[in-house]
Amino acid sequence: MAKNTEKVLGLIEVILERQGKFTDQVEIQASLQSIGFRSLDFSELCIRMEEDTGRELNFEAVQIRKIETVSDVCKFIDLALKE
Amino acid sequence: MELATANQFFIGSKGYSMSAKQSVLSEILIINNIERGYKLAVISECSKNLLVTVLEFYCNQSDGLVIDKARFDSPMQDKLSNLGYYIIDLDEKKVSIPRVPSKATRDSIAIFTSGTTGQPKLIQHSWKTLVTCKKQVSGQSYCWLVTYTAGTYAWYQMITMAMFCPGQGIVLSHSQNPEEIWSSGLKAGMTAVSSTPTFWRYLFVKLGDNELIKAKLKQITLGGETVTQNILDKLATLFPKAKISHIYASTEAGVGIVxxxxxxxxxxxxLGDNKNKKRSQVKIEGQVLWIKSPYASKQFNGWYCTGDRVSLRNCRVIIDGRDALDLINIGGNKASAKKIQDVIASHKSVAWCRVTAKKAPFVGQIVSADLVLNSGVEEKIVCNFEKIITEYCKDNELVEWMIPRLWKFLEQVPIDNNLKSEL
Incomplete structure (x- = not known):
């Protein structure tokens, strides 16, 4: 499991819940499309992660590939937070 | 123009006559052997001393500038020295002599712009261009609360009104805190207030309606920032007997719209009403407001591009704000910060709101909002407010990308030295 999974899952739930899109617990294997998690949500998640951790995400360090599931998001954040 | 010497200015409940007799400036000029007839820049933290200095400028036909010490910085000092101004600190009784002193020009008053959109610029006015409300207050008697920082264009509007318009008293405060300014006004029996909308929004939260209605106001004037319908409605409810005006003005263009x-x-x-040449003219070019005012600075005589974007709604021209600052680009979709702000501010629990762009990965920018809630909003609403206001934005026709993603709840309305909160 990626290091920041719990935090990322919590933030995804907050973001979706605020928009009235999703109220159940988010599953790690869920596809982003099925839970209505879009690029704007992803963008917000990144900013909130930066604020939470006090560190800037390094997007250049991440090999961008298709991000389709919640698990992909967690891995992406983990890589972007690596030194 | 004749001085309205019967007018008074108040510090607390003590009244003073409009006279230059108590001038600290004269004393400093004599001690330092400085001849009159040169450009003078006078700084002080005492608004009374600055007002008396302005009276002295008028009586001696000096060419000068006054500025509140809290605003005065090194770039201003350098600029004034290079232009040949003597810089006189009334509090310290110190004089800074320029390398090449500049001869005074008759009937000239220099004013630094507020610097809201960059470095403050030095703008030249005359007594005639500064007295803008003679007609509006003619036959009326008011005691005005001066909320503006000494030396700004809006401050000069108040000071020159008290100098030249009979029946107009003013209340000065040594503080820049809105609550203390308000308290000075109450002590002196103010009947009129000229301020920014932010000044009121701050007081709505800090003092509450019951405290505010203790003031028996006959006139409320708003300026310095965009004036929205909700602030006009709120003031009209609190002060049903008051005349409420809003003014669009800038140091450069002068008073444009009242x-x-x-x-x-x-x-x-x-728009396009050019019949009366003594009144300001307005036009729109490329969605931006242009003004031609008889009260414009000498340097900006003619049509002046305000840089403020406007839109048309219900046979009204609505001023939406600074062109460059107002647009937020969210993944290629452009949203007006003002439009979003107006929707949020119309929620009954919101006392103040500021919408800005925040740099964001993937989409370039996302919308961020700072909020102050009204005092007395229930705890369960406060706890759930991000969701409540998001729903409210949706119901009020903001599409998904226009709705703020980052919400910051502030304890009080942030306010700068000019009593503004806008960027």
């Missing part, structure tokens, strides 16, 4: 009908913006028919 509206008294308690509606935001101004009537569409004012």
């Amino acid at each position: 509206v008294h009908d308690k509606q935001e913006g101004f009537p569409l028919e004012w």
Whole structure:
């Protein structure tokens, strides 16, 4: 499991819940499309992660590939937070 | 122009006559052997001393500038020295002599712009261009609370009104804290207030309606920032007997638009109305407001591009704000910060709101909002407010990308030295 999974899952739930899109617990294997998690949500998640951790995400360090599931998001954040 | 010497200015409940007799400046000029007839820049933290200095400028036909010490910085000092101004600190009784002193020009008053949109610029006015409200207050007697920082264009509007318009008293405060300024006004029996909308929003939260209605106001004037319908409505409810006006002005263009009908913006028919040359003219070019005012600075005589974007709504021209600052680009979709702000501010629990762009990965920018909630909002609403206001934005026709993603709840309305909160 990626290091920041719990935090990322919590933030995804907050973001979706605020928009009235999703109220159940988010599953790690869920596809982003099925839970209505879009690029704007992803963008917000990144900013909130930066604020939470006090560190800037390094997007250049991440090999961008298709991000389709919640698990992909967690891995992406983990890589972007690596030194 | 004749001085209205019967007018008074108040510090607390103590009244003083409009006279230059108590001038600290004269004393400093004599001690330092400085001849009159040169450009003078006078700084002080005492608004009374600065007012008396302005009176002295008028009586001695000096060419000068006054500025509140809290605003005075090194770039201003350098600029004034290079232009040949003597810089006189009334509090320390110190004089800074320029390398090449500049001869005074008759009937000239210099004013630094507020610097809201960059470095403050030095703008030249005359007594005639500074007295803008003679007609509006003619036959009326008011005691005005001065909320503006000494030396700004809006401050000069108040000071020159008290100098030249009979029946107009003013209340000065040594503080820049809105609550203390308000308290000075109450002590002196103010009947009129001229301020920014932010000044009121701050007081709505800090003092509450019951405290505010203790003031028996006959006139409320708003300026310095965009005036929205909700602030006009709120003031009209609190002060049903007061005349409420809003003014669109800038240090460069002078007073351009004065509206008294308690509606935001101004009537569409004012565009292109060029019949009365003594009144300001307005036009729109490329969605931006242009003004030609008889009160413009000498340097900006003619049409002046305000840089403020406007839109048309219900036969009114609505001023949406600074062109460059107002647009937020969210993944290629452009949203007006003002439009979003207006929706949020119309929620009954919101006392103040500021919408800005925040740099964001993937989409370039996302919308961020700072909020102050009204005092007395229930705890369960406060806890759930991000969701409540998001729903409210949706119900009020903001599409998904326009709705703020980051919400910051502040304890009080942030306020700068000019009593503004806008960027």
